[in-house]
Amino acid sequence: MKVPNVQNIYCPKCNKHTEHKLKAFKSGKARALSIGTRSNIRKHKMGYGGKAKFTATVKKQNKKPSYLAECTVCQRKVYLITPKRMKKTELTALNK
Numbered sequence: 001m002k003v004p005n006v007q008n009i010y011c012p013k014c015n016k017h018t019e020h021k022l023k024a025f026k027s028g029k030a031r032a033l034s035i036g037t038r039s040n041i042r043k044h045k046m047g048y049g050g051k052a053k054f055t056a057t058v059k060k061q062n063k064k065p066s067y068l069a070e071c072t073v074c075q076r077k078v079y080l081i082t083p084k085r086m087k088k089t090e091l092t093a094l095n096k
């Protein structure tokens with residue numbers, strides 16, 4: 001699916017629809033000492049204080065495409081997540 005590079009989206013700070021520039025969203029690295037990481041490791045520890053063993057999980061084939069939209073007026077960033085899974089997406093500049 002082709003997704004337009006620039007979209008007219010509602011900006012909560014400007015309180016109106018403004019032009020937003022889209023970028024592909026990349027998740028950051030998980031922190032080693034966060035609650036979620038620690039509880040996940042605790043869950044997978046076996047026996048007497050052994051090393052954490054993570055069982056192989058089945059991964060989904062497609063991802064829900066998510067973007068980071070930046071307002072061109074006030075530079076506020078908004079996350080855009082499409083509710084459908086898609087195999088292939090690309091950001092393109094559409095000429096009006």
Ligand SMILES: [Zn+2]
Pocket residue numbers: 011012013014018071072073074075076
């Ligand atoms: Zn704005």
